[in-house]
Amino acid sequence: MQKNAIITGASRGIGRAIALELAQQNIRVILIARNANELAELQKQIEQEGGQADFYALDISQATQVKQTVDRILEKHAQVNYLINNAGVGSFQDFEAFDETEWDRIMDINVKGTFMLTKALIAHMKAQKQGHVVTIASDVSKRTFPQGSVYCASKYAQDALMSALRKEVRSFGVKVSVVYPGMVATYFGGSQPDEPEKALWLKPQDIAQSVSYILNAPAHVVVDELMIHPLVQDY
Numbered sequence: 591m592q593k594n595a596i597i598t599g600a601s602r603g604i605g606r607a608i609a610l611e612l613a614q615q616n617i618r619v620i621l622i623a624r625n626a627n628e629l630a631e632l633q634k635q636i637e638q639e640g641g642q643a644d645f646y647a648l649d650i651s652q653a654t655q656v657k658q659t660v661d662r663i664l665e666k667h668a669q670v671n672y673l674i675n676n677a678g679v680g681s682f683q684d685f686e687a688f689d690e691t692e693w694d695r696i697m698d699i700n701v702k703g704t705f706m707l708t709k710a711l712i713a714h715m716k717a718q719k720q721g722h723v724v725t726i727a728s729d730v731s732k733r734t735f736p737q738g739s740v741y742c743a744s745k746y747a748q749d750a751l752m753s754a755l756r757k758e759v760r761s762f763g764v765k766v767s768v769v770y771p772g773m774v775a776t777y778f779g780g781s782q783p784d785e786p787e788k789a790l791w792l793k794p795q796d797i798a799q800s801v802s803y804i805l806n807a808p809a810h811v812v813v814d815e816l817m818i819h820p821l822v823q824d825y
């Protein structure tokens with residue numbers, strides 16, 4: 591039976607590359623992001639290449655939207671096999687320059703969004719006695735850097751959520767994996783992927799291949815953590 595994968599942050603960058611990679615493996619990809627036009631274009635591209643894709647435009651920081659969307663997805667598809675928590679935002683400034691609004695924005699998308707999506711699907715996965723949650727965290731889930739306090743805190747929190755969840759759902763046959771990328775050439779933080787300094791950074795496809803490796807591990811294997819860096823990055 592064809593497998594279904596929900597991918598958040600699928601409109602560009604890493605999430606888009608993951609969607610294209612999984613669609614090529616005959617997995618139906620269910621694309622989530624806020625920008626409906628970009629999602630529709632990606633759906634069209636995937637279908638032209640022979641794959642299958644649905645999309646839902648929503649803001650994952652809005653709990654009601656998340657719950658309603660997951661309910662709709664589960665009504666339409668008997669089974670969701672994979673959840674790829676990838677959507678995320680960051681901004682970088684001195685500690686005292688962060689205000690409550692920016693704290694809430696970053697935490698609500700990176701932490702609450704990841705939590706709400708996973709929470710909405712985990713009972714389904716436990717009942718099916720199978721499922722795989724893969725979260726794209728960051729190498730700053732395990733280190734910090736100046737001007738990155740709030741972003742790092744959000745990525746540490748994502749990591750802790752997933753680490754505890756892994757221990758909770760293992761006995762139900764549900765796998766939880768976390769990918770910790772270093773620098774990836776994307777649109778992250780309002781930048782452009784083709785900026786000259788990014789020439790030797792990881793490409794989104796490198797992360798997509800890591801996710802593919804994780805999902806294609808034999809049934810008895812769970813890849814708990816996968817850290818990946820460009821060779822030029824001093825981690």
Ligand code: NAP
Pocket residue numbers: 598599600601602603604605622623624625626628648649650651676677678679680699726727728729770771772773774775776777778779780
């Ligand atoms: P990106 O190119 O900016 O893409 C971010 C994606 O997240 C977009 O599809 C965006 O779509 C979506 N998104 C943002 N806020 C959202 C919301 N509220 N609801 C739904 N979707 C939302 O960045 P990226 O580099 O691919 O980042 C993907 C993930 O990788 C993030 O979690 C990031 O922390 C992580 N990461 C990135 C790097 C790096 O160097 N680039 C390194 C380590 C980890 P819309 O704007 O259409 O909603």
